Amino acid sequence: MAGNSFGNLFKITTFGESHGRAIGAIIDGCPAGLKIDSDHIQKDLNRRKPGQSSIVTQRKEPDEFEILSGIMNGVTTGTPLCIVVWNTNQKSKDYSHIKDLWRPSHADYTYEKKYGNRDYRGGGRSSARETVARVASGAIAKQILSEVGISINAYVSQVGTIELTKRYDEVDLSLTETNDVRCPDSHIAVQMTNLIKKIKKEGNTIGGKISCVIENVPVGLGEPVFNKLHAIMGSAMMGINAVKGFEYGSGFDSIKMTGSEHNDVFEKKGDDISTGTNFSGGIQGGISNGMPIYFNVAFKPVATIMRDQESINEGGEKVTITGKGRHDPCVVPRAVPIVEAMAALVLVDFLMLNNSIKLEDLL
Amino acid sequence: MAGNSFGNLFKITTFGESHGRAIGAIIDGCPAGLKIDSDHIQKDLNRRKPGQSSIVTQRKEPDEFEILSGIMNGVTTGTPLCIVVWNTNQKSKDYSHIKDLWRPSHADYTYEKKYGNRDYRGGGRSSARETVARVASGAIAKQILSEVGISINAYVSQVGTIELTKRYDEVDLSLTETNDVRCPDSHIAVQMTNLIKKIKKEGNTIGGKISCVIENVPVGLGEPVFNKLHAIMGSAMMGINAVKGFEYGSGFDSIKMTGSEHNDVFEKKGDDISTGTNFSGGIQGGISNGMPIYFNVAFKPVATIMRDQESINEGGEKVTITGKGRHDPCVVPRAVPIVEAMAALVLVDFLMLNNSIKLEDLL
């Protein structure tokens, strides 16, 4: 209710502020018998980690995790896993200058008004550092999905005006991790990197887009009406910091299309049923149809810029805010594993829900 | 869990297929003491009703509602309201030809595979007729919101390539209901209407876009992290039939913007705090900041077309489907009240949730 939980059968509840003791999550409902792959979790945390390359924030945070409960000899027991990442590199003093004022397009003002107080250090709970708990939890979800053959691959498809125009099925997903910006096209990746560097030099920030492809999803995931697969996926993505839009399959382009162009014709090849085109994005009536699921997520430019900005303080007086600290010029390279993590949480939950749909499932 | 409920404190659970006895909803958590405005509910149902104009489906359904519980002398008692709309114009025979086959880009195949059987008549539960229950429930939610001064106005902003390019604050919302297409610009409305008529004559369908503006929202609605106001709003919109995308505030355009362009500077005028620009779309850190909330919803072209289409049947054999029945050439004119209804459900729920955020709320 208070919004710090996500999922139903596979449910995570996160806690922690960027400058408190720790960030973490409880995973309630993780199936028993899963051998936790710590390297895999750490690898995803490292993909999200600050300081990983020259085009992201230069803060140094080791982001090592610890599992406090729910495993025995490295195997899940079916009881709740509590995963924590200790905060170690907080420079709380960096934030004393914003204690009594509201940074433009941050959550300072809304938190203050909603709660009557706020942890102003590093954005407190509104910090994107909260997503470290999602990535750790999502890595476990991804491990479960890989056991059933489902793969999730996100990549950066746009930075500012530099766009990867290839369709989801024209992209070589194995190239994503070969460059700092996480674009699976080395030529475009260079352009994106150069743009980010230029923007950074100007003390500014820039928006971006992440695309995600999910393959080998069994037919039947997603619930009709309110919990359509894409509705919960959309909610998962919109819940990531800085996200402004979500579209799946044909998305906003479908507005201009006619039905005869847009309809995906069913085909049967051997025992497999597929569709010729995939404007449906792998989801029909809110339920996966076995085709690849793909979607786009729009990220706004980071609000913290290294320039002077006008604002007001709590007393309503005009103030000038000077950009300080170590921040990302563009959020999308580090957000790729976050998108994957949230997508994995959605899918594992629907997979578990789908286990009791037919009477025969109970017999 | 099974996805037929929406909301937490103000929760609706819908039931009914397009060709069953009735469509309806239970509203659990409606505050006591609300004098139900039946005319207001019926007016919204009429805005969604088939046969209302020449550019929508010509099915005739009276869509009159009945409240079976939860009111005494027209006033809510705090107990669950069950609202039903009886089905009266079903022509189930229209659908016998699709009993054993899967229409392209419909939910036939996915429902069949998920559940092992399906109600094929009129799409059964996947029919957009299910939204009649949402509109009735949403009308009650809108009535509550109007008591606290919040207004919700949706309108059609695009049909195919015909686009209303005015910003949300340049539009005269009082014009929306003056034309059949529900576009608040009479010049553009004519173009949209003509396009829809042309498409219909071709036995085809076309996509569209609905924009929505919410005004006078108090500061503080929405929950941080997963239940951000725009995350739940996005989920609500993505859960409407035929929706392919959602964006709020600057949306997908933010990708190309820099932070210095995008940041909304706070201003104080008298006692009021506002922002100069409103790229944030009235939401910062997932919480309303008092500025107008605005968002766009993309609808794909209706899948049922009046043309022959190839598909396969349950046996995997190729078949030709002939378009039959009475269907919408473009869904957006009738979807305007659905968008408003879902938005209202989201806001009432957050309003109620927000009543216990501070310790002082309990004292």
Place this chain on the structure above:
Amino acid sequence: MAGNSFGNLFKITTFGESHGRAIGAIIDGCPAGLKIDSDHIQKDLNRRKPGQSSIVTQRKEPDEFEILSGIMNGVTTGTPLCIVVWNTNQKSKDYSHIKDLWRPSHADYTYEKKYGNRDYRGGGRSSARETVARVASGAIAKQILSEVGISINAYVSQVGTIELTKRYDEVDLSLTETNDVRCPDSHIAVQMTNLIKKIKKEGNTIGGKISCVIENVPVGLGEPVFNKLHAIMGSAMMGINAVKGFEYGSGFDSIKMTGSEHNDVFEKKGDDISTGTNFSGGIQGGISNGMPIYFNVAFKPVATIMRDQESINEGGEKVTITGKGRHDPCVVPRAVPIVEAMAALVLVDFLMLNNSIKLEDLL
């Protein structure tokens, strides 16, 4: 949240007042492919029905049900079932004398204060008539359980001081329905019946106890910590009107026992693991262990008596209430199917939840 829903994967939401249009329930999550046995549902409704014998209220209500959605050709489709029972025998005038006053030990005062108004006719939503929706829903749950071999049998084990002292495993459950009071011992049943008749003649009411035995439950149902099988079962029972207490297995008698007496020793016979004694009541650590589950539920005497009683009205003035209408002298004979219904709802939900506990369940 507002408390009109029960269950998670198999969830019912009930609506309706005793003197409104109808009482009903939406079942969301009923597995697809169940052939609904209407006779079975009606049979359970008849066991709860007023006027069924001389020892219950003489109101005449046919209590026939109708399913508005979620089935096709009598088989569930996996979409929500809405079941309604129409109200037909309301005598609202019977209640005008209590419009402005608070009957002792009823919900009049608390509803009025909580909601600011109330439907005073027949107790409105607080009427035990609401349970008709539970019995109909529970009958469907019982049908599912019978498919997996689980049986639920409740019976009256005490009325006033007349007590059936046989243990749960000494009782012949096939005798329960052979007498009006639903006690599976014909000798004790006569004594109970006589006591109820005597109490009724005196214009008074009397309390009672229902016992319930559940057999063939697979090992593993129930969730540790808060959702222990007996915690949710207890909640289900305490949620029935007039219930004042719940105990399972050794119950309150365990207080006087020592560990060496109370511990149930495991035994292996062939492939079956069982326990010599069953003080655990079939549940250990909140999870079913395969032994019979048994529990007791205490019901207070009905608050409506056919005698003059003192009370106060809304203005705080003393008033005398004269007993009127047609009421039960003892609630337990009609509550037997309600206990079974709620138990069935609990078990089906845990059965479905248990389908995704181990990783291998997903593979």
Place this chain on the structure above:
Amino acid sequence: MAGNSFGNLFKITTFGESHGRAIGAIIDGCPAGLKIDSDHIQKDLNRRKPGQSSIVTQRKEPDEFEILSGIMNGVTTGTPLCIVVWNTNQKSKDYSHIKDLWRPSHADYTYEKKYGNRDYRGGGRSSARETVARVASGAIAKQILSEVGISINAYVSQVGTIELTKRYDEVDLSLTETNDVRCPDSHIAVQMTNLIKKIKKEGNTIGGKISCVIENVPVGLGEPVFNKLHAIMGSAMMGINAVKGFEYGSGFDSIKMTGSEHNDVFEKKGDDISTGTNFSGGIQGGISNGMPIYFNVAFKPVATIMRDQESINEGGEKVTITGKGRHDPCVVPRAVPIVEAMAALVLVDFLMLNNSIKLEDLL
């Protein structure tokens, strides 16, 4: 769903095994602006702590807590609180002898069968040590309740056959903490203590009963139908380890009473409305009526005894289990703060829920 969360608006999710790194809880929904009273929390933890007196287990665990998130300068910010208690005194070797066998009346067998594996050390997640997280969370809930004037006092009312026969309103609650057994009657307390010592000397254990009184509850808490105040309270109590029964108000005694004896007559004194008797236990129709709430909770004898017991191992062979380790001869003295904690969690949640019941609450 997986059962490690409790509550709705004020929701706790617990984690941790008795022999893992830590036990803890996330509190999601704690109102902002509460100054945390650490001494108060520690005091309640100390009341639950092992080794506190000669009649409880002699394990030494400091049970000191740490709050990892959700507070700034000691005041809650409205974001999730994560409270942990580190495990420090685990003697895992004590448990190696039970690794492959099932102790009578423990959760060994059911966990093993449900999950396919289990943490056998100290009962793992089924250990009563899990309740340390509830007590810490409940202490915060009690602090909130004390701000609104509500007090919760539990006490031991029975150990074996030694019973405190005084009614809830005849007891001097200030005496509870004056003796080790937590019985508010020094004479009875001595008898209880002697019985526990005798039982302990015999290597045996004994059951007990805890009573709880809640005063100054405002009228209106609790939700009708399934979430009646006593239904959720019953669920909260039945969810505590070793609990076998729950009754409130007249409880099981009401079975023998007539309506004319049992009905609580309303009275008006000055502006206050009360009832002459209080068999209703402060709850009518599931909603608090302003009178004291009182209830009883039955605890079975602890399953671990210091005697040889027969059982079987995983292979189905007969084995003899020798009692080992440091265990409680009677659980009730240490369970008093657990009962209070769970009661507090129930009440705070209902208090918050009740803030949006009437339309006027929203205006």
